[in-house]
Amino acid sequence: MDCIFCKLANGEIPTNMVYEDDKVAAFRDMSPVTPVHILVVPKKHYTSLEDIALEEMDIIGDIHRAIRKIAAQEGFAENGYRIINNCGKHGGQEVPHIHYHLLAGKPLTKLITD
Template sequence: MCIFCKIANKEIPSKVVYEDEDVLAFHDLNPQAPTHVLVVPKRHITGIGHAVPEDEIVLGRLLLAARRVAEETGIAESGFRTVINHGANAGQTVFHIHVHVLGGRPMAWPPG
């Protein structure tokens, strides 16, 4: 079982920002911005490149939860970035799809 599955199953503690029946959002242990929250589905999906049509609803819920995280952490008005990495070359280190919600500072472009 992957680390995000263990966090979603409450086997590993986390600092939860938002939770519903399908998703869990928690603070990243290695933040890259003043606010850095990860939003994960409770059901394991390896990455966006492995999503199937049956995942459509949970993928939408991930993005709506990201918006809610931005609101609840106070970064919605000033702006925030959402990031989904897929694969090692893109920087994915935990192979369970997750949305990074980053904010609290200006974001440069292009990233990486």
Template sequence: MTDADCIFCKIVAGDIPSTQVRETERVIAFRDLYPKAPTHVLVIPKDHYANVAELAAADPALAGEVLAVAAEVAAAEGVDGPGWRLFANTGADGGQDVFHVHFHVVGGKPLGPMVAA
């Protein structure tokens, strides 16, 4: 399933170029265009799910595969030893701006606190 207007669906289809770092049959990982750290990779399911809750409800096995690919990316990027962060923004108040579920693998420097007090 895809959404014709979704930028990530267009990346999956090959209509928009990306710098891929990992791909499985159902998951793709590519570098963020506006990295917030030396390592900043987005990991997404190829099928379109709007957010984490929708993915988890519809296909828990795929959600697990996305997490496994994220860990593989962290290891391949060399941030698994010193530490890395995995997060998914969900909903407008959560900071989500592309409504195709995506997880950020971020590392390569000390990241500090997750949310400012």
């Protein structure tokens, strides 16, 4: 498989890793849109949320636990952050490996209005 996120998450390509455990890796985005822009990915390849078998959905909890640890470790948990997951072509997903954008470091504007 020629997946860039698999290679980054598993250390085949050097990256600025900020968090790693046996299931999840997180590294700084090479084109950040906020002062803090971290990509959080499972080490196992899943194309998107729709690709995860129901019996493997625990990986989503693992990702969210990692995000909480990263927010505390990087010092932005108290001020807040945004988590974005784009799912599929119409959802804006560009890399076919499920990933979460963890954005922080400045006040973020509201995306959806009431």
